Amino acid sequence: MESPTQHTVNESSNKISFVAVLDKASTSDVTVDLLVNGTVEAEDYTSESTLTFPAGDTALTITIGIVDDAEDELDETITITITNPNGATLGTPSSLSFTIVDNDIPSLQFANESQKVDENTGEISVNLSLDIPVCQNISVPYTITGSADKNDDFTIPGTVDIMANNNSGTIPVDIIDDVLDEPDETILITLGNPTHASLGEQENHTITITDNDTPKVSWSVTSREVAENVGTIDISATLDIMSYTQITVPFTITGSASDQDDYSIADSTIEFPPNTQTKTISLSIIKD
Structure with a gap:
């Protein structure tokens, strides 16, 4: 088989092609089996199990199909090994390894643009959505602005984590019911760059807190x-x-x-x- 034996391909390439060679021509057909293993899942590739060198040929192009799916996955390895030659002996190298680089990056955004809540609501959830489930845990930072005061009008954690295999998450916000007559206030949450994901269009979410304290x-x-x-x-x-x-x-x-x-x-x-x-x-x- 061709050298070098380590290669990298993108999932979107749709195939892996390489050449197997005989050191000299045979007067009869030569067959070999292909063994495929590695971290790659069976549904992520297609392959023939047996290949034939026609009599007189010394080179054969081998193609392994790569399935370009829409799933967020870790990069996978695939090792192709020639085994069980019939009409020839096994030379070296007999294996090639490829790293298939995933091309599906989850897109994260707020599920909606805004919401309005009463000051006495208590804890609310701000929902996040991903277009595809994530294959690993992701952490999402965000910043807080607006007219409401943190720790006086609300409390909120500093980051949110979304666990692997999920396509949604929530930011908990605890609205503090004070005894002050004040204008309606806003909390503007702006997403930062998440790990292992990209940002979608809806990066901002506005919470309007409706005051419930009317002076007598x-x-x-x-x-x-x-x-x-x-x-x-x-x-x-x-x-x-x-x-x-x-x-x-x-x-x-x-x-x-x-x-x-x-x-x-x-x-x-x-x-x-x-x-x-x-x-x-x-x-x-x-x-x-």
Whole structure:
């Protein structure tokens, strides 16, 4: 058989071809058996079991078919050995070895682009998908951005591992239910380069956290008595929890006192700026 005895081929080449030779021509047909072994699976190649040198020929091209499948596999070895010659004796080398390099690289991406969850949801799963199952464990790094704060609004591990023979994985995200009134927040997860796989088109996943904390507003005191000559009095309203957003609270005035005759007030709403829990309005008492 030809030399060298070690070769590398890509799975997409579809075949392995090499030449077996006789050192001299024979007046009758010469037959040999082919023995195929190695780490290659039987479904990954095709081969004749017996070959014939026609009388007078000294060279014979041998072709082993390589099956270009769509499976993620480790590189495989295939060793072809000539045995049981009939009409000739066995020379050296009688074996050739090939490494078949796999050409199927799994593509990894998020299963969907986004999701929206309530702040009190607890743990959620962000799903990853592979177009084909992986033949070995893969590790996927990712980065976190967005308006939500890690460890205050959510917790998440730093990498995700997908075990061999699987075509999906999940990133667990634990949503923290705080007691703050805040705008809806986002978590943007961006995939890094995985081991033993490539990145698909959907590299980003956005989680929108819908806030569930609505402040309750109340007067600091529900009633009071003042003298007509007191002048101006301050009335305070309070939010039960801090708010990170502007809050406007309208109010109405009823009762037996008359506006502009017994009292005057400049506002009809209470404005709570962000991060403010108490706000005071002024009411002028008119002494008649």
